[in-house]
Amino acid sequence: MITAQTVKHQARQLGADLCGIAPVDRFERAPTGFHPRDIFPPARSVVVITKRVPEGPLHARSPIPYTVADHVVLAEVTRLTCELCDALERREHLCAVPVPSEPYEYWDAMNCEGVALLSLKHAAVLAGLGVMGKNTLLTNRQFGNRLCLGAALLDVDLPGDAIVDERLCPESCRLCIETCPVHAIGAETVSQKLCRGHSQGHTAKGDAIYVCHECRTICPNGKGTQMAVPA
Ligand code: B12
Ligand code: SF4
Ligand code: SF4
Structure with missing residues (x-):
């Protein structure tokens, strides 16, 4: 019978830095249409994997290293969620649905707002x-916010990992909020229109690049503690 350990071991073998499991009943407050069961009705467990995004590119003076590092890690996370689903289906005789970060179907063009299949x-x-x-x-x-996320929905019950019960932001810290050049960060969410307008740019030749990641770079959480531990 499949165990949480089997899933985590497999994710680790494929290259994940961390892997956690959430039973679907933890998603009861998800907005209608964006619950794991709206994507895959037999879903019973959500496996979330992450890979570390390297710190160095965040401090480069050119936007190219971060853009490329972010794309490469995202592609790697997407690959490994698909491979994890394939490996589990072959070995454990279950059904597994990869949930990529993008693309998304919901798009409000007026407000430049997209909503992904699942909020990772x-x-x-x-x-x-x-x-x-x-x-x-x-x-x-361990990694601060230098994490890229992916997920897989499984049609089997697995025990959930303990939810982290601590606050990592000091009460007085507002560095990320104050450093955002377009004041896009609100109480609970980010203005997509403001952030997209400022952070997504193009080279003179027309290649898409990230020209802002200040709210990510300035955060002191996790800096200097990026060693991976077994998933
Ligand atoms: C759309 C999107 C954006 C948009 C909107 C960001 C946002 N706040 O959602 C824009 C373009 C602004 C953006 C910017 C960035 N993004 Co982005 N983005 C996404 C994407 C593709 C979808 C997120 C989504 O659907 N948002 C829609 C809105 C509605 O979601 P929300 O406001 O969080 O949700 C509200 C409700 O819907 C509800 N809700 C939704 N689901 C659920 C579920 C439950 C259980 C509950 C209780 C509630 C609930 O709660 C919220 C409050 O009302 C995700 C990948 C993914 N699939 O999750 C990456 C993702 C969030 N982005 C990521 C990154 C790295 C960035 C940038 C740093 C990129 C950059 N410039 O370098 C910036 C950071 C800006 C910031 N401070 O957030 C990473 C974050 C990694 C991490 N450590 O958290 C993700 C996870 C991609 C990935 N695979 O790693 N992003
Ligand atoms: S900079 Fe980091 S620690 Fe400070 S408030 Fe923002 S997220 Fe929290
Ligand atoms: S990526 Fe830049 S524009 Fe977007 S919220 Fe962060 S600091 Fe603001």
């Missing part, structure tokens, strides 16, 4: 991988 930050919190900081990013002690 909420899924990661529910799978015990960390908490959301004031910058709204998933953050933990």
